Amino acid sequence: MDHITIYTDGACSGNPGPGGWGAILMYKDIKKEISGGKKDTTNNVMELSAVIEALKLLKHPCNVELYSDSAYVVNAFLQKWIINWQKNHWKTADKKDVKNKELWQELVELTTIHSVTFHKVKGHSDNEFNNRCDELARNAIKELDA
Numbered sequence: 001m002d003h004i005t006i007y008t009d010g011a012c013s014g015n016p017g018p019g020g021w022g023a024i025l026m027y028k029d030i031k032k033e034i035s036g037g038k039k040d041t042t043n044n045v046m047e048l049s050a051v052i053e054a055l056k057l058l059k060h061p062c063n064v065e066l067y068s069d070s071a072y073v074v075n076a077f078l079q080k081w082i083i084n085w086q087k088n089h090w091k092t093a094d095k096k097d098v099k100n101k102e103l104w105q106e107l108v109e110l111t112t113i114h115s116v117t118f119h120k121v122k123g124h125s126d127n128e129f130n131n132r133c134d135e136l137a138r139n140a141i142k143e144l145d146a
Contacts, residue, residue, distance in 0.1 A: 001061055001062055001063045001115070002027060002060075002062045002063070003027075003062070003063045003064075003065070004025060004026065004027050004058065004062045004063070004064050004065070005025075005026040005027075005064075005065045005067070006023060006024065006025050006026070006051075006054045006055070006064055006065070006066045006067065007023065007024045007026075007066075007067045007068070007121075007127075007129040007130055007132070007133050008021070008022070008023045008047070008050035008051050008054055008066065008067070008068045008070075008073075008133055009021065009022050009023075009047070009050060009068065009069060009070075009123070009130060009133035009134045009136070009137050010022075010043055010044070010045070010046025010047035010048070010049065010050050010070065010137055011043065011046060011134060011137035011138050011141060012041065012042060012043040012046055012141075013141050015042055015043050016040055016041060016042045017040070017041075018037065018038070018039050018040070018041070018141050018144050018145070019037055019038050019041035019042065019043065019045065019046040019137075019141060020035060020036065020037035020038075020046060020136070020137040020138060020139070020140030020141040020143075020144070021035060021036055021037070021046040021047070021049045021050035021053065021136075021137050021140065022034070022035040022050060022132070022133040022134065022135070022136025022137040022139075022140065023035070023050045023051075023053060023054035023133060023136070024129050024132060024133055024136075025054055025057060025058075032057070033132070033136060034053060034054065034057065034136075035136040035137060035139065035140040036049065036053060036140055037137075037140035037141055037143065037144045038144075039144055044070075044072050044099070044100060045100055045103065046137065047068065047070035047072060047073050048072075048073060048100055048103040048104070048107060049103070050068075050133070050137070051066065051068065051073055051107060052103060052106055052107055052110065054066075055107075055110040055111075055113075055114060055116070056110065058113075058114060061113055061114055061115070062114050062115070063114070063115045063117075064114050064115065064116045064117065065117050065119065066116050066117065066118050066119065067119045067121045067127075067129065067130065068118070068119075068120065068121065069120070069121050069122065069123030069124075069130055071120060073118070074118045074119070074120040075120075076104070077111070077116075077118045078118055078120075082104065082108060085098045085104070086108070090104075090105075
């Protein structure tokens with residue numbers, strides 16, 4: 001299986017408000033940057049969208065090292081929230097509907113195709129790829145107004 005490194009980030013101007021996401025996919029010495037946005041969304045939707053859109057670009061099953069500064073996305077897998085949500089029919093521990101259920105379901109589906117290892121990175125620090133994803137996401141927001 002191919003080994004791919006992906007960095008992702010989402011941003012929102014207001015929450016909710018106009019949002020953008022960015023991702024960088026790296027395979028050997030090839031780097032691909034992608035981004036997108038929505039006029040009315042939330043930061044968490046943009047964080048999830050970045051991961052989903054990046055994974056959707058992979059043409060066959062891959063080993064993925066995924067880096068995100070979103071505790072929401074990373075902890076859902078590392079702390080097994082996803083497993084509990086599925087067991088509880090997409091309800092949280094306090095019996096509320098899981099927010100962004102459709103996006104989570106799409107992401108879960110993608111993680112059954114690819115072997116994804118999630119890594120939490122510190123946002124807005126000295127990680128050049130995370131910083132670039134943040135820039136891609138913010139530029140995507142600006143393009144919504146263009």
